[in-house]
Amino acid sequence: MTHVALPELPASRTWIDGSPEPSAVAEAGALHDPNTGRRLAAARASSLEQVERAVGAAHAAHEAGIWRELGAEGRAPVLERFADELDALAEDIARLDAVNSGVPISVTRLFGGSNGDTVRDVVARSRALGDSRRLEADHGDVRLHREPWGATALIMPWNAPSAMAVKKVAYALAAGATTVLKPSPASPWSTELVVEAAHRAGVPAGAVNLVYGGGDVGAVLVADPHIRAISMTGSTPTGRAIAAAAAPNLTRLRLELGSNNxxxxxxxxxxxxxxxxxxxxxxxxxxxxxxxxxxxxxxxxxxxxxxxxxxxxxxxxxxxxxxxxxxxxxxxxxxxxxxxxxxxxxxxxxxxxxxxxxxxxxxxxxxxxxxxxxxxxxxxxxxxxxxxxxxxxxxxxxxxxxxxxxxxxxxxxxxxxxxxxxxxxxxxxxxxxxxxxxxxxxxxxxxxxxxxFFGASGIGGHGDADVLDFFSGVRVVGVDRPGLPL
CATH class of the missing domain: 3.40.309.10 (Aldehyde Dehydrogenase; Chain A, domain 2)
Structure with a gap:
């Protein structure tokens, strides 16, 4: 087998309210080179206290409204800078994803090279949709407003780490939502670069938070009542566990799960x-x-x-x-x-x-x-x-x-x-x-x-319009119709 030099491996830092800090659990398993089986690094995980603070930061940022109230046009320049930052990271991301997933670098380069354009496409769609529109009503002003649900958990798979992280966070941010990202413990590295890029681009503190870990971290994250929406891609057993944990809070779910196609x-x-x-x-x-x-x-x-x-x-x-x-x-x-x-x-x-x-x-x-x-x-x-x-x-x-x-x-x-x-x-x-x-x-x-997603393959669906719609609800505000009989 041809042995190729490994990329530089970034630290798996927990990001809370715009600042990185060491992930508190220093030994949460190990990460290996799938090409050789050689141990590369200890897998670090966030503590449950860090998870709670990350959710709290996302919730506080949503309540403060700094990101949400910018509107689609105000958010667009920040997201476009985010896209530019991702362009500059394309090769680093491709190499990290190839090591984390085993996917050939010829393919991870396609993902890494398209991440910036993914964000630009989302910005264009968000601008076209807008934040509100006037409804046809003869008697007065009635408008339909789009509002993000609140703090949103984004849970990524290990097979396409950066592509899934970028797509989920771009759609959530374009809708005005604040987020907590959790990559798979098997593929953490490129998500670190994605989150760092978002902060360099000027996303407000609290809008993008990042935690690491396995099922214990995920369970705390999805069960927190301040999390109002969850977008997860992964296995059907994990999806069922998330749905059960989120059910008491009636949390909005988008789960893309497995299928023997x-x-x-x-x-x-x-x-x-x-x-x-x-x-x-x-x-x-x-x-x-x-x-x-x-x-x-x-x-x-x-x-x-x-x-x-x-x-x-x-x-x-x-x-x-x-x-x-x-x-x-x-x-x-x-x-x-x-x-x-x-x-x-x-x-x-x-x-x-x-x-x-x-x-x-x-x-x-x-x-x-x-x-x-x-x-x-x-x-x-x-x-x-x-x-x-x-x-x-x-x-x-x-x-x-x-x-x-x-x-x-x-x-x-x-x-x-x-x-x-x-x-x-x-x-x-x-x-x-x-x-x-x-x-x-x-x-x-x-x-x-x-x-x-039919049957046990998930809840929700694909499609750019579907994904953008998931992260926000609609609210109608206007003058009531006069003279109605009931």
Whole structure:
């Protein structure tokens, strides 16, 4: 394996009311290089007292109204400076994310390089929407006002650390909300840079706070009654725990969770093109993409040819260090992720699956050999999250649809077939928020795209308008209509 120099690792500092301070818990586990398994640093965590102070600072800043009362136009220049700061950090962020997640640097550079534009897009959308609008009313002035709910918890995943931190905080700040960010304990470093950039850009003290830690920190954060909205991306079990903790406070929730996304391959599919698209989708982010195809459901007549084509496509991947420019598939992010994938594969094999591993076993690091598991039946309650793709047969479209809608689904789905109209009609009945025909790209299919999280895949949805709407409510203020009978 090619060994590439590691980036400089920033301190994981807790930020409260505009100022950084050491995170109080000095030994909260360890952070490793997923390419080698070597220990890099102790994981620091915020104390529960620091979490309470961070929430208090966000709540006080909301009550003071300094950020909220600037309005969309007043907030825009600060956010534009934030975007410029992120542009300057693009390479540093890319290298840190590659180490924290195992995602190849060729991909983390795309994320790091687009963070500034993400903020600019949010600013443009916020300006166009405005803070209020006059409603049509003949009798007098009636207006609809947008108001942030209050202090907001932003909880990030480990697979795309900076991209999720930037998107969540940009939308929250554009809506006028104050925030407390909590990155995954597995991927803390780039969030430190994002928060520091926000403060250099002039975001007021208290508007962006940052805490570190695992489930104990998260539990205190989401249960605090001063937190009025929670945006979280992560696993379904964690999402359920957050919903339960937030329920007594009736906290507003947006939870993007997991899904074993189905991909139906119809009898008329182009086998080679389908295999290329499936491998591209399943292996993105080292297989750690929440909308990746996980379960391939293929017409009986094509299964042997498709499996052969999938193996050929997997064989074209260049497996290596996430910091190597030539790598197309890196390691998974941490040891427990690797262990869970091995356990899931063992369970599939015990149930009769035939596993085809493509590539050499690696003696160091958190690598999982890309694998196709072929079985008559696939029954996994927990999301597959890594370079493991299952394939199962179906007699016809009706059986394929039944299988696609079974189990832990709801986020995304895919249909492959030469007859695109027929594929689209079939996709209309997959119970998921986004169904793509003959492709597995990460980006939206159209500028106005939006998707809800169906079933156990979450609460809320995607779409720029949806995300901006989440962070604020609406209030109508005006002169009452005279002479109403009731």
């Amino acid at each position: 189905p991909a139906i391959v119809r009898a008329d599919a182009d086998v080679e093109a389908t295999a290329a698209a499936l491998v591209s989708g399943a292996m993105k982010l080292s297989g750690q993409w929440c909308e990746a195809p996980r379960r391939v459901i293929v017409h009986d007549a094509l299964i042997d040819d498709l499996v052969d084509a999938l193996v050929r496509e997997l064989g074209r991947l260049r497996i290596g260090s996430s910091l190597d420019e030539e790598t197309t598939l890196g390691p998974v992010a941490f040891e427990a992720r690797q262990a869970e994938l091995e356990s899931q594969l063992a369970a599939l094999e015990a149930a009769g699956a035939h596993a085809i591993r493509v590539g050499d076993e690696r003696p160091e690091g958190w690598f999982f050999t890309p694998t196709v598991a072929v079985a008559e039946h696939v029954d996994l309650d927990v999301e597959i999250f890594g370079p493991l793709l299952t394939v199962q047969p179906a007699d016809d479209d009706a059986e394929a649809l039944r299988l696609a809608n079974a189990g832990h689904v709801g986020l995304a789905g895919y249909v492959f077939g030469r007859d695109e109209d027929a594929a689209r009609v079939l996709g209309r009945d997959i119970r998921a928020g986004e169904i793509k025909v003959n492709g597995t790209s990460v980006l939206d299919m159209a500028p106005g795209s939006a998707q809800s």
